[in-house]
Amino acid sequence: MSHPANAIGEKVLEVYKKENPSTYKIEEDHAAFEKLRIFADDLYTHSLKLLPRVFNGADLLEFGSGTGERSLAYLRWGAKCTFVDMNEEAIARARFLFEKFEPSAQYEFVRGELFNYRSERLYDITASCGVIHHTDDKAAAFAHQVSFLKPGGINILGIGSAAGSIQRNLQRHIIYTFAGRDEEAIQRVANDLFEEHLDRAEKLGGRARKAVIFDTYVNPRMDFVSVADIVSWHRQNGLKLFTSWPPVTPAVLADNLANRTDLRAFPEVLSNPEWLWATQKGDDSEFLAEMEIRVAPFNSAFRELADSINDVRAEQLNPTEILGEVERCRELADVRHDRTLRDIRGLGPWLDEVATVMQAIERKDYEGTRDAVLACKHLFRGRQGIGLNYFVGIKE
Ligand SMILES: C[S@@+](CC[C@H](N)C(=O)[O-])C[C@H]1O[C@@H](n2cnc3c(N)ncnc32)[C@H](O)[C@@H]1O
Structure with a gap:
């Protein structure tokens, strides 16, 4: 199960087994289902410029598909998917959701460490969202992911940036200073100091408070990335940077996704x-x-x-x-x-x-x-930075 490049994997899995980080009750709550559906349309179609037809009939490999709520979009758009995840409980829930919402979709699951995934097959699309920053070697995980890509294929990477996550990292620093690694103490300090953040995450993010605390503060590995690293990973692995959210290309706006800003209101x-x-x-x-x-x-x-x-x-x-x-x-x-x-x-x-x-x-x-x-009036207020960035690259 484990891999020498990712000794931390076992510990990350332990935390996920206690509190799954990505469970949204979309089977009970239609509004939650719609919210994720609209998010996928906004993110892939409008922000990353990957139209649904790009996925239709495409062979897609995803590392760390988790409980599947977000991967449903790939199936809805007609991709033939291989999902790799180390958590069998997450796979069981994903299987239930896919059968319920996309009964005629084509997909298979592979349970295991992503670094152990082997295949002769090359894919049209490779993807991972919120996964490789939880490994011991994010650059190697990226290289492994894109090694399964066909020339001309598309790589989708959702990853936290060190800059966008600076406030969350600072929160972790504060919490560990006073709570160490003790899970009870972490929950107590988090609730005492960051109540507003947790209330907001629970209300707007749609996840249970404990899941947010475990994912953000208990998780032992959150190794985020800089744009400079992203650029060099793409160069080293023969990928051209295609689109990103928030955009990194000059002379464009940053964050129009989270609040669904209508850009037409700001012509100047x-x-x-x-x-x-x-x-x-x-x-x-x-x-x-x-x-x-x-x-x-x-x-x-x-x-x-x-x-x-x-x-x-x-x-x-x-x-x-x-x-x-x-x-x-x-x-x-x-x-x-x-x-x-x-x-x-x-x-x-x-x-x-x-x-x-x-x-x-x-x-x-x-x-x-x-x-x-x-x-604080600025720090730890409102959205507190960008939780996850997305980068799309095309294999040369
Ligand atoms: C934060 S969740 C994200 C789930 C999903 N991609 C999403 O966006 O909602 C991370 C998932 O990646 C899986 N994961 C993390 N490290 C992994 C590894 N080294 N190999 C396989 N799966 C891994 C975890 O089991 C978990 O299901």
Whole structure:
């Protein structure tokens, strides 16, 4: 079952067996079913530009299909699917849901560690969503996934980014500082400090509170990724980056998916690229080369901040290092060229709040941390970053 590249797999499975991370009661609640159906349409068709006909008749391999609620879309659009997951209980539920909602679909299940999956067969589409950041070697998992792709085939990767998950990682850091690995203590501290987040996740995300706590804080491996890593994985494995959500290509908006923003209400914002089109002198690559240099100091400092909090482990907490990275970002934030965007986003006060919270953690002061967390106006409020990013690549 286990694989040398993924010793952590057994521990991750233990947590999932206690509380499944991806169960949505879609068989009992039609609104929940519709919500996931609309999410799939918005995500794949409109954001990732993968129209249903792309899936029709395609051979699709998915790693970590879980309980299947989200994979139903692939079957609905006519893909012939092979689902690999290490959790037999998750597979049993997926089988029940597929029989209920897509009785004539074609699919098979393979129970096991994704690193152990072997096949002579190549696929039109390979996919994993919310899976490889729970392994010991996410780059190797990505390479293994895309090794089953035909030339011209499509790879779909849903993965947390270290930047988008910085607030969740910070929450983990705080919780481990005061609760260690003790599951009861983790639940107590999470409920005490992050009630708003849990209420929101329960209400809007449609999962049980305990499932959110186990998936976000008890899970021993959450090793997220940077866009720079994603770009190099695609290059190394012979894939062209096709689309992503939120978009990473320049001059486009970030997050129109979660709240189903109607972009038609913002014609002026959408017109932003027009001044770029009007002032075009040479190739985009020349402009990007200059931008690459200008944005590098802040972006690399911010990436280092995100990395220093990434994959938080109860056994190795280093608040001083994180605080140092926060200070570097605060200095660089003053000299970065696009001040307006930063000001609208409240990046300065957000970094101030991170620093205040980290100072209290460094002192191991629970009451002080609690006061700092509850006083935050930017940090730990609302959506708290982007939980999962999606990247689509095409095999050359
Ligand atoms: C967070 S759930 C995501 C489920 C589903 N893809 C979704 O988006 O709702 C992660 C799933 O990946 C599976 N998984 C994690 N690591 C795995 C591994 N190394 N090999 C096989 N399955 C794995 C888990 O058993 C779990 O069902």
